[in-house]
Amino acid sequence: MPETSPAPLLLPILARQVLLAFLLTFIAARVTVYMIMARDIPDLYLYSGQTHVHHLNYGIFMLSAVGAGLLFGPPSLRWRRWAATLYGIGMGLTYDEFGMGLHLGGGYWQRASWDAVGVLAALFALIWVSWRLRCLALPHWLMGSVVTVAAVVFAVLLVRSFSCAGARFQDRGRMLDASSPPQ
Secondary structure, three states: OOOOOOOOOHHHHHHHHHHHHHHHHHHHHHHHHHHHHOOOOOOOOEEEOOEEEOHHHHHHHHHHHHHHHHHHOOOOHHHHHHHHHHHHHHHHHHHHOHHHHHOOOOOOOOHHHHHHHHHHHHHHHHHHHHOOHHHOOHHHHHHHHHHHHHHHHHHHHHHHHHHHHHHHHHHHHHHHHHHOOOO
16 A cells, blocks of 8 residues: 655755755746846746746745645655655745735745745754654753854844845845836
């Protein structure tokens, strides 16, 4: 009889695949959109008549297909691994334009998309490592606490530096939005 639930050792592998596909797709989407808007590469957008079909829609369709495949398809290990990769790609495409969906009519370069991607990436990373937490002893927890405090301090400093860089980049993003082809 085919396996119906993933083995505990399979969960971190699938979470790693989702995280990798998610982050690579987000980065690829951001770079591609930037290059199109800066007119460094040709307009690769899909249009339906005069309407620009945003890649958010590709992600939603992909997530729907993966969900249907997992509900109605064979629960094999091979299919789960494909589904994890496709799920990560669909999430990356969808959440890259999260800010536009949250603030309808807003521009592409919104902070809400970055925030959503950061939260989701952290969640996928947590799922990836959480299965091992039960095996840790006190020294591991102490060292983990020290590393966590250091990471939080680093994150605060990083966010502060991004806010300075973000203000400059948002101005560039708004200029690109204003000069880009109609969507």
